[in-house]
Amino acid sequence: MGERGQTPVIWFFASMSIFLIGWELACRLLQIPPFILPPPSAVILSLWELRGLLFGQHLWATLREVALGLCVSILFGVGLALAMNFSRPVQRIVYPYIVISQTIPIIALSPIFILWFGYSLSGKIAITILFTFFPIVVGTYDGLRAADREMVDLMKTMGATRWQIFCKLQIPSALPSFFSGLKVAATYSVAGATIGEWLGASEGLGYFGRRASGNFQAPALFASVLLLSALGMLLFGLAHRAEQRFMQKSRRYQQSLRE
DSSP states (O other): OHHHHHHHHHHHHHHHHEEEEEHHHHHHHHTTOOTOOHHHHHHHHHHHHHHHHIIIIIIIHHHHHHHHHHHHHHHHHHHHHHHHHHHHHHHHHHHHOOOOOOOHHHHHHHHHHHHTTTTTTHHHHHHHHHHHHHHHHHHHHHHOOOOOOOOHHHHHHHOOOHHOOOOOOIHHHHHHHHHHHHHHHHHHHHHHHHHHHHHHHHHSSHHHHHHHHTTTOHHHHHOOOOOOOHHHHHHHHHHHHHHHHHHHHHHHHHHHHHO
């Protein structure tokens, strides 16, 4: 079990090392100008030199926007999914608009949200919600509707109420779909916060990257992108860890019901 779990990690670091070495050699052998494509060593050096500014100010600003936007998306998305699950009229009215909201390019809606909410923190949170609520609400709703119909009918014949069916059958059935949507939303949240900072901000990794790009400081730009990527992977990992915890508890709960 331990060796099997370590194998993907080993392959990841091996492939990443080969990629970085190839990137470094290509930049040096082909003499690519650093303002076009800096070598990894220059990016790491820039990350170290700007560590106080990046980690002390901009990373925390982006993390705050991501965390608040993702939390609101979870509350809003799960609440909307529950409303559609319990009310057929709500589902028929709301679900088409949820789908329509994703047919419009999100990047085109972002300036409208900035116009409504301004350049303050609320504007960045609104754009992050716009990026993240769809996979959460759809994943949760589909998970609730995916409960075994035979088990639902069996529980009804045994006198179970709708609330009991929801708590004991639908919620455990919905957990895998909910966490799948949450993992997608966790990675999208970083993109949402970054776009919000591009459109107008005074701090954050997106703001820092835009300024670095305008000043042709490619190593600093790549350093901010590296942190954004690391932040997305961290959020995905936390969502995956939470999924494992809740799924273990769900399996124990379902096992106790069978016994």
